[in-house]
Amino acid sequence: RTRVPYDPGFQERRFAIIFENFGLGVEPGEIQKVFDPGFRGRQAKEEVMAGAGIGLSEALKIVRAHGGRIKFRSIEKHKDDQGKPVYLTAVEVILPYRKPRDI
Secondary structure (H helix, E strand, O other): EEEOOOOOOOOOOOEEEEEEEEEOOHHHHHHHHHHOOOOOOOOOOHHHOOOOOOOOHHHHHHHHHOOOOEEEEEEEEEOOOOOOOEEEEEEEEEEEEOOOOOO
């Protein structure tokens, strides 16, 4: 989903693209590491063999190059039938809004 405009304080003209999903998450003690190159959370390592852990670190580089920022959150919502936690994970990509230049 998107938020246009994004800025709650109206100090900057920005918009956000928000990606959310339910499933594997990042545990509270791991949150500070999600943008580190090569980092994969415990659940990801246990459940999904493939993955290099570079997605969020590369996304952060790209977004910063465009003057933006990224917010990440992963919150346990409930347990599945086997008692494993199910998380709502969201990534907000926040970018400056600029009008197209006249051609």
